[in-house]
Amino acid sequence: MTSLTLVRRIKARPSIVFDALTTPEGIACWWGPDDGPVLVAETDPQVGGRFRVRFRMLDGSEHESTGEYLEVVRPERLSMTWRWTGGAEDPGESLVEIRLRAVAEGTELTFTHSRLRDEATRRSHEEGWSGALDKLARHFLAIEQSSP
């Protein structure tokens, strides 16, 4: 759970999905929260290039994330470092990896956000505590629900 993987099937070809992920125009349409605007979207999708995206929530708070592209292979693979900037809650640099696979209906997108809690977390994830943590969390939820 310190790394998070989500899979989506999208009815669009991989190159269209890839461009939605990497162009400012595309990012402006999905990166922000529901009903909140994307204020800044800058990308330079090449290895070593950087991105910067800033958006505003409905409560008025603004959030910005930046990072560096580590891997850009249109239309299959995209990875980049990720960091929240300018806010009080900076949990350090993490890693976003996206894989696009052509399937009959369009594209299967596999999204992974890892190293969510720096080095210590990454190591702990490799040691496999995520399952243990899940189990403990379920246990506590069960206690909560059964307590009067």
Place this chain on the structure above:
Amino acid sequence: MVNYNERLDRIFAALVDPTRRAILARLEREDSASISALAQPFAIKLPAVMKHLDVLDDAGLITRSKLGRTVTVRLRPEPMREAMDWLRRYERFWSKRLDRLASYAESKEAEARKKRQ
């Protein structure tokens, strides 16, 4: 006062170590245990166990209470929940965005097909 991020760092750092995870797992099963009972399954000396318990205590993951000469250790679930919530926030964040990305890409695909016709 320890801020939110420091607290999370302590929780995650505490959970890195396999001995500490084993202690937590045991406390989950048994509700409470004395320090000597906790130390028993491990091939480490009591002071080493005490150090692990200090780390877990600093992270707020356990409580220790002393009655006579026996110290009883119990699990404290709140910090674990806090750590899980933190991770779930990321999941929600991306889940929403990927849904929006999908509908955006699908509208672009529809446009591209229309142009070709």
